Amino acid sequence: MEEQKFIEYIERQLLPKGSSFTEEQKQVIFSEGSANxxxxxxxxKTTVLIAKFAYLLQVVTTGRGICIITHTNVAVDEIRTQLKRVGINNIVYPHFIGTIHEFFNYFFxxxxxxALFTEKTPALLEEDDYTERFKIKFEHYRTDNYRGRAPISKMKSSYLVFTQDNKITLMSDCHYSNERIVLNSLVDIISNGEIRHNDTLSLAKWYIEKHIEQIRLAFSSRFAWVILDEAQDTSIIQFDLLNQIINLNEINFQRYGDPYQSLYNMYDHNSIDAWVPYEEKGMFDSIELSNxxxxxNSIAKILKTTCIEEYSSFNGNPEVNSFKPHLLIYNDKSDVIPTYLSLVNELYSRNESFKRSKRKIAVVGSEHAHLKQYKQSYDKPQNVKIRTESIIRLLYNIIVKGFYSSLKSNRLTQQISLKDLKALLSSELIELKSNIALILKEVINNNGVYSDVNTELLIAVFNEVIKHFCPTETVELNYADMVALVTKESQSTFQTYTSSESSKKELISNEELFFGTVHAVKGETHKATLLIDSSITEFxxxxxxxxxxLVDLIFEYLTGDHIDYMSTGFDRGLQQATKKALKISYVALSRPTHLVCVAVEGKILGDNLKYIVDKSSKFGWEIKII
Known part of the structure; x- marks a missing residue:
């Protein structure tokens, strides 16, 4: 299939009727070699990435695999779903699609x-469960010299280091007074078969460094392409390990993302980003999707300079009629939200597509504490994304329990525990876990009810589990009990859960407002976004x-001037705070389709009020003093 025919076909499958890929999008789809x-x-980006995968699979066909690494299960599901639209239904060996955690867990x-703990199978704990386990162990190892609380935040950012001479040390910011207690606690937990995501990276690092030459050869033999999605969310350790195992002479390594949206380590003391494309010029080509x-353009114009680097090539969509940005200057915080809502209602009469849009009307802040100052009834949300992950986890556990119960009752397993089965599905049978996730996505969309198709898919997955335990014999089972247990309990759990969640959301939905931190809204699209002012503290x-x-830090950037904040005129604290403020603002202000608002307290502006009003107006901002 030649390139033009492929593009025409893929446009019909993926794009709205009458739409086509831009020249810069086609450049990415057909690009060769490693690139940022x-x-x-x-x-x-996501549509282009899917078209790229289809092109490599259906046209290029090297005989080696394509490895796509993402950062969330939601992204994996979206890619798999979109690939089905272009006729790619099954991703099998030698290809791989999974989250970055699944990638490192599965291979390393x-x-x-x-190899290190030969008599145990590891179980990956949820963060809350691990924290509780750590608190217990910390008390066990506590010494008389340390009377403080267990350092939870320090523990979460720490890593075990497995040396090649079989020692275990700690990489952390822990104080010397509790570092040994933390180390002993973490070693105790992992020795008993319970791990967290940081541990999986520590283990992968040890394994890769021990077998680096064999791994690079094996990886080059299996994969011709590695595509890293949302590269800006990759940690320094993850990025370093990927670079170690990928031989750029043998593998094409393409990283997709927006380096200006990197929030991963924004609150780390060193705040170093792992993926910095401009530092790799000469080693990696850079290709932009800048439209x-x-x-x-009224929103794109702001983002060109409200960014950690000037983004002069970025453009908006001339077919989208976005409003002028609005600067709300207030004296009383309680006036901000009513003014914002009033503005939205006023603009409904000017733009029918804005009025009809089902997207969120959002209020975004850097931290939950700042949001509470603007809405006393605001309750720290679990976020739609996290709520979805929670119900998926509940329904997933029901399936695994159903499988385990049926295996036990039919005497297909003897020594294996429920925890062992979960660990197996996260390691050797990880492809089945991905299939379960796809089933659950459909079940959730169907209000917790299993359709006949999803029931058949559930049985098919269970058959694959059975084959793992009985690879040499054919097993005939009556699946009715397993199916009845899973479907009945899933529907009941879904109804109970969603009823509870809907009551939690009443306060926000009554006002048609969504309140969230910048981390919560990353990746979302709103129809209107209000960025509230907040404080940023260094040291x-x-x-x-x-x-x-925050607004004081970014005002010049909001009005068209990109100042070099890394220059000698900025002290270290101001440099770090400005970089954080620009990251927060760039992510928040790039969410809406139609309306950007920024709120700032009048007394913060002080004697600069007239200058700020004049400069903002000249740049295209509407000013509301409330």
């Missing part, structure tokens, strides 16, 4: 654990502690 794909907000971490389809709990106002 810098994709601006709303530039169609579980193998490392078996947004999400919003018009916390030290004599050098200093606090800045």
């Amino acid at each position: 794909i810098i994709a601006g907000p709303g530039s169609g 971490s579980y193998k490392a654990y078996q 947004s389809t999400r919003f018009g 916390k709990f030290t004599p050098d502690e200093v606090t800045y106002n």
